[in-house]
Amino acid sequence: MRKPMMAGNWKMNKTINEAVALARAIREQVNDVNNVDRVICPPFIDIPMVSAELMGSNIAVGAQNMHWAESGAYTGEISAAMLKNLATYVIIGHSERRQYFAETDETVNKKAHAALAAGLTPIICVGESLEQNERGETQEFVSGQVKAALSGFTAVQMAEIVIAYEPIWAIGTGRAATAEQANDICGGVVRKAVNELFGDEAAATIRILYGGSTNEKNIGEIMAKPDIDGALIGGASLKAESYVAMVKTTSELYC
Ligand code: 13P
Numbered sequence: 001m002r003k004p005m006m007a008g009n010w011k012m013n014k015t016i017n018e019a020v021a022l023a024r025a026i027r028e029q030v031n032d033v034n035n036v037d038r039v040i041c042p043p044f045i046d047i048p049m050v051s052a053e054l055m056g057s058n059i060a061v062g063a064q065n066m067h068w069a070e071s072g073a074y075t076g077e078i079s080a081a082m083l084k085n086l087a088t089y090v091i092i093g094h095s096e097r098r099q100y101f102a103e104t105d106e107t108v109n110k111k112a113h114a115a116l117a118a119g120l121t122p123i124i125c126v127g128e129s130l131e132q133n134e135r136g137e138t139q140e141f142v143s144g145q146v147k148a149a150l151s152g153f154t155a156v157q158m159a160e161i162v163i164a165y166e167p168i169w170a171i172g173t174g175r176a177a178t179a180e181q182a183n184d185i186c187g188g189v190v191r192k193a194v195n196e197l198f199g200d201e202a203a204a205t206i207r208i209l210y211g212g213s214t215n216e217k218n219i220g221e222i223m224a225k226p227d228i229d230g231a232l233i234g235g236a237s238l239k240a241e242s243y244v245a246m247v248k249t250t251s252e253l254y255c
Contacts, residue, residue, distance in 0.1 A: 002205070002207050002229045003035070003036070003037055003207070003229075004035070004036050004037065004223065004229055004230045004250050004253075004254055005036070005037040005038075005039060005162065005207060005209060005229060005230030005231075006036055006037070006038055006039070006230055006231055006233065006243070006246055006247045006250055007037075007039040007040075007041065007062065007089070007091075007123060007162075007164075007209065007230065007231070007232050007233065007237075008039070008040045008041060008233050008237025008238075008243055009041045009064060009091060009094070009211075009232055009233065009234050009237060010022075010040065010041060010042045010043065010046075010064075010237060010238060011043075011064070011096070011234060012043060013043075013238055014042060014043065014046055014238070015046075016045065016046050016049050019042045019043075019046035019049065019050050020046075020049050020050060020053050022040075022238070022239075022240055023040060023042075023050045023053045023054055023059075024053055025240035025244075026038070026040065026059060026240055026243060026244065027053070027054060027057050027059055029240065029244045030059070030244050030247045030248070031057050031058050031059060032058070033247050033248065033251045034058060035251055035254050035255065036230075036247050036250050036251050036254065037060065037230070038058070038059045038060065038247055039059075039060045039061070039062045039088070039089050039123075040054075040059065040060075040061060040062070040237070041061070041062035041063060041064050041089070041091055042061070042064075043064065044063060044064070044065075044078055047061060047063060047083070047086050047087060048086055051086045051087065060087075060088040060089060061086065061087045061088060061089070062087055062088065062089030062090055062091060062123065063078070063083050063087045063089070063090045063091065063120075064090075064091045064094065065078070065090070065091065065092070065094070065097055065111075066078055066079060066080050066083060066090050066092070066111060066114070066115060066120075067079055067111070067114075068107065068110035068111045068113070068114040069114070070114075079114075080114050080115050080117070080118030080120055081118055083118070083120060084118050084119060084120065087120065088120065088121060089120065089121045089122075089123055089162075090111075090115050090120045090121070090122055090123065091122075091123045091125065091164075091232070092108055092111045092112050092115065092122045092123065092124050092125065092149075093105075093107075093108035093111070093112075093124055093125050093126070093149065094125045094166070095125060095127055095166060095168045095171065096171075099168075105144075105145060105148035105149065106148070108124060108145075108148070108149050109148060109149055109150075109151050109152065112124055112149055112150075112153075112161070113152060113153075116153075116157060116160060116161070121160055121161065121162060122161055122162065123162040123163075123164055123209070123232065124149045124150075124161065124162070124163050124164070125163075125164045125166050125211070125232070126142050126145040126146055126149065126163060126164070126165055126166070126190065127142065127145075127165055127166040127167045127168055127171075127211075127212070128141045128142055128167055128168065128169075129168045129169065130168065130169035133167065133169055138167075138185065138189070139185075139188075139189050142165065142185060142189045142190065142193075143189050143190075143192070143193045146163060146189075146190050146193040146194065147193050147196075147197060149163075150193075150194070150197055150198075153198075154198070155198035155199055155201065155202040156202075158194060158198055158202035158203075158205050158206040159202075159205045159206070161206060162206070162207045162208075162209060162230075163190055163194075163206065163207075163208050163209070164208075164209040164210070164211050164232040165182065165185050165186050165189075165190055165208060165209070165210055165211070166210070166211035166212050166232060167185075167212050169212075170211075170212025170213050171211070171212045171213070171234065172213070172234060172235060173212075173213055174213050175213055176212055176213035176214060176215075176218055176222075177210070177212060179218075179221040179222045179224070179225050179228075180225075182210040182222060182225065182228055183225035183226065183227050183228055186208045186209075186210060186225075186227040186228050186229075187208075187226070187227030188227075190208050191203050191206070191208060191227055194206050207229040207230060208227060208228065208229050209228070209229060209230040209231055209232045210222055210228050210230075210231055210232075211231060211232030211233065211234070213235075214231045214233050214236060214246070215235075215236040215242060215246070216236065216241075216242045216245035216246050216249065219231060219245075219246045219249050219250065220249045220253065223249070223250050223253050223254075224253060230250075231246065233246065
């Protein structure tokens with residue numbers, strides 16, 4: 001059975017002091033919820049202090065981005081080697097990175113390879129825009145994103161990769177996909193694409209998250225769906241109360 005994951009993407013929020021306080025509150029309340037993987041992804045600058053705060057806990061840290069090169073003349077960038085020992089996961093190709101920072105399927109694939117080579121677990125984001133959704137292009141587009149992101153990997157590596165389906169129209173809008181819609185794409189498109197590339201076992205192994213306006217109210221319905229293995233949570237991960245509630249709801253469902 002795939003272990004569920006509640007991953008909080010804090011985006012560009014939280015000063016160091018705020019980040020440490022939030023990490024501490026989360027640790028105090030859900031450190032022992034061992035049937036759910038808990039991952040928090042603060043901004044780069046907060047990672048060392050958050051990582052120290054969570055030392056010895058069961059809560060993992062992730063970054064929100066990284067560069068694919070090992071080192072070099074890339075002003076403002078952070079490599080996988082720099083994250084190693086501070087983080088376990090790294091979000092790659094979030095739609096905000098694709099939209100505002102010109103990330104492409106090609107750079108997403110390069111980053112995913114660099115992450116895995118360094119021992120970080122990539123959380124690769126895919127998802128269609130509202131226009132694509134309305135034109136009926138979701139399946140083809142998302143399937144293409146998944147296949148491009150996973151190019152050059154092997155079936156066994158699917159155990160070390162996470163994919164997050166985040167429809168752009170659902171991010172930060174308060175308009176989450178319905179649990180049915182989310183499950184249809186996570187299963188019928190993302191898992192299917194993995195199956196086409198790597199076969200049944202890899203498809204059954206890879207964890208697929210849903211992201212986009214998840215909160216403590218809708219998480220139960222979403223997590224009850226068979227092809228959804230977790231959530232990538234934006235706004236609701238910025239408050240301990242809502243994030244903790246989402247972890248606990250998931251934990252009860254998987255008991
Ligand atoms: P919201 O949960 O705020 O919609 O953000 C989702 C997201 O983009 C997580 O990466």
